[in-house]
Amino acid sequence: MTTQPTISEETIGVWDGRITMRVKVAGVGSPLLYLHPAAGLAWDPFLSHLAERYTVYAPEFPGTSVGDPYAIHQVDDLTDVVLLYEELVRKLGLVKPVVVGQSFGGMLACELAAHFPDVPSALVVLDPIGLWLDEHPVANWIATPADRLPALLFHDPDSPAAQAMLALPEDPERQRAAIAGLVWAFGCTGKFTWPIPDRGLRGRLHRISARTLIVWGRQDKLANVAYAGEFVNAIAGSKVAIVDDCGHIPQVEKYDQTVQAADEFLG
Amino acid sequence: MKISLFAQAPYRYLPENFEQHHESVCDVPYSLTTREGVYSSIRDFMDELMFGARSGFDAVAVTEHGQSSYDMVPNPDLVASALAYMTEAEGIDVGIFPMGRSLGKSREPLRAAEEYAMIDVMSGGRLVPGLVVGLSYDSSINNGVPPIEVRKRFDENLELVLRAWKEQTPFAWNGKFSQYPMVNMWPRPLQADLPTWITGIGNPNTMRMCLERGFGFTYLSWFGAKLTGKRIFDRFWEIADQVSVPRNPYRLGFLQTVAVAESDEQAERDYAEHLEYGFRKGLGSIPMEKLGLPGGIDIRGVQALLKDPGDFGLYYQMKTATYRDLVDAGVVIAGSPATVRDQLREFCREYGIGNLHAMLSFGSLPRHLVMKNIQLFSEEVLPHLRDLWTDTGHQHHWWPERLGGSPGNWQIPANTGLAAAR
Numbered sequence: 001m002t003t004q005p006t007i008s009e010e011t012i013g014v015w016d017g018r019i020t021m022r023v024k025v026a027g028v029g030s031p032l033l034y035l036h037p038a039a040g041l042a043w044d045p046f047l048s049h050l051a052e053r054y055t056v057y058a059p060e061f062p063g064t065s066v067g068d069p070y071a072i073h074q075v076d077d078l079t080d081v082v083l084l085y086e087e088l089v090r091k092l093g094l095v096k097p098v099v100v101g102q103s104f105g106g107m108l109a110c111e112l113a114a115h116f117p118d119v120p121s122a123l124v125v126l127d128p129i130g131l132w133l134d135e136h137p138v139a140n141w142i143a144t145p146a147d148r149l150p151a152l153l154f155h156d157p158d159s160p161a162a163q164a165m166l167a168l169p170e171d172p173e174r175q176r177a178a179i180a181g182l183v184w185a186f187g188c189t190g191k192f193t194w195p196i197p198d199r200g201l202r203g204r205l206h207r208i209s210a211r212t213l214i215v216w217g218r219q220d221k222l223a224n225v226a227y228a229g230e231f232v233n234a235i236a237g238s239k240v241a242i243v244d245d246c247g248h249i250p251q252v253e254k255y256d257q258t259v260q261a262a263d264e265f266l267g
Numbered sequence: 268m269k270i271s272l273f274a275q276a277p278y279r280y281l282p283e284n285f286e287q288h289h290e291s292v293c294d295v296p297y298s299l300t301t302r303e304g305v306y307s308s309i310r311d312f313m314d315e316l317m318f319g320a321r322s323g324f325d326a327v328a329v330t331e332h333g334q335s336s337y338d339m340v341p342n343p344d345l346v347a348s349a350l351a352y353m354t355e356a357e358g359i360d361v362g363i364f365p366m367g368r369s370l371g372k373s374r375e376p377l378r379a380a381e382e383y384a385m386i387d388v389m390s391g392g393r394l395v396p397g398l399v400v401g402l403s404y405d406s407s408i409n410n411g412v413p414p415i416e417v418r419k420r421f422d423e424n425l426e427l428v429l430r431a432w433k434e435q436t437p438f439a440w441n442g443k444f445s446q447y448p449m450v451n452m453w454p455r456p457l458q459a460d461l462p463t464w465i466t467g468i469g470n471p472n473t474m475r476m477c478l479e480r481g482f483g484f485t486y487l488s489w490f491g492a493k494l495t496g497k498r499i500f501d502r503f504w505e506i507a508d509q510v511s512v513p514r515n516p517y518r519l520g521f522l523q524t525v526a527v528a529e530s531d532e533q534a535e536r537d538y539a540e541h542l543e544y545g546f547r548k549g550l551g552s553i554p555m556e557k558l559g560l561p562g563g564i565d566i567r568g569v570q571a572l573l574k575d576p577g578d579f580g581l582y583y584q585m586k587t588a589t590y591r592d593l594v595d596a597g598v599v600i601a602g603s604p605a606t607v608r609d610q611l612r613e614f615c616r617e618y619g620i621g622n623l624h625a626m627l628s629f630g631s632l633p634r635h636l637v638m639k640n641i642q643l644f645s646e647e648v649l650p651h652l653r654d655l656w657t658d659t660g661h662q663h664h665w666w667p668e669r670l671g672g673s674p675g676n677w678q679i680p681a682n683t684g685l686a687a688a689r
Contacts, residue, residue, distance in 0.1 A: 069565075072415065073419075142560060142561050142562075143557070144556070145556040146556075176570050177570065179569070180567075180569040181566070183561045183562075183569050184561070184569065187561040188415065190414060191415045191416065194412075194413035195408070195413070
């Protein structure tokens, strides 16, 4: 396990100044863009590990930044979201970044790489959503009550890593703010995944030209591991790493195995 | 005071342990029903509404809920249109009040406007149109609208509906959620100014919109009026004061479940088990996350609700609520005619309510007891409430002209931009 690096924050105006993107930045080395899952950005040991070799840029999805919830109303469809992130990459001055995305962020990473094949130097996606198989319907995480989320997200919801991720602040005021923030983040990202998290990505995956690694928890109950095969088949030359005894968030539930897979791929 | 008969269409024959195994919405298994049970639940519901129309109520009112076992009304306009024609054919001057055609849910807003126009024509100008944002599960799970878009869809659809009713010449509508190259409804409503109501459960933004734009506001008091009434109605009138709108009781509607029998004791004997069925297997079996899906409630609203869930009253205990719990919380007002009318009159007087919507059928209540409740209410309660507010000089601007209202003349707040805009 690595120690947490110094994290700074940059704010970048995009979308004709209508949206201010907040970006957490840490580490040294060539650029890496990290796109967070539906619950919002949480800096975790996986990001700290990546920051040892890369300069990690982790933007907060519009509407999920504390104190700026209504930014989400400035962007209406997925194409606009992709354009907005491409603009952010340019304004941050990131040249051929590695793009890493988890779950919702994994879908976003694929969309970015499909719309703008020259942007990423490499793509790592962890249990991305974005495809749909009738025989393996993606669970509706947004409609899942809070007390059932741990069992949906983790193979072992009682594991220390899972418990640490789900812990809420003890102070009542901060706890309410955290819950409201999480709920709102689901709402903001849900604008582009509800009611079915399929906005046609399957038809665009063939455009991805970056080296791609698909990581999947074998016991993922939110998006079945069968989707890993769908991504691999659709993205030419992509590789897959299945993590055993692991649910939807491999970098938290199986940190060592996930880091190993990512490191081997990124070289 | 105007007094409506309000009814929902619950499936009346659910198994005793339903609430231990099922939710009442979205995935509630249809295998629990029988053909006969569905038919009689709907047939009785229609007959009961017609009995109310013939019994002297000022209006008959229904709401919209898709994929639910507690109100099998995916589109209230189907019910309202049947009532409109039947009452017109029988010469009954009663308002037709679909309370909540959900515009947050609607992907065909022009159709909603057309249906209301049609009902107004069929009823000869007796439509009281109610519009509602829509329940979270109904808009988003049943109808696929992203929760964060529901309110915005309502806002846009509302403008289209209002304009489609009024505008004399065809127009193009370029909305974010719907586009129509030519809006030119046939027929338009008979009423030049439809007395439009918005239904809600306490969102101050909705209240403010109603007050500023001259819509009536209906509060559905499912959660127990004794727990929530003061909060909600005080909030409404405080906002009215803020926007300098007169405290005209006719702009406020209140829905209340009522159970009348010969005596207080008889009311408990007749109605207790059916009330418990209704609220345990209905509202009590809608889980919280389906009432407020993420994004459906503004982030500040979520924080406010976490800090003070008081607007939800008895909701959190509803699944196991006893008759006594329901009575104590004011979820139901039950008893002899004297008990009921005294409580209703006092409540409506205290909170400035000029429109009462009495829900007299609930849960598994069989047809003959619904009819008894309607009859006792109409004969021994309703006549004692009607004169509330008659000596105040207030005009009812939220009721059809044919039925004694004067819509379109609501007072514009002097200190807002609206007065200048007109």
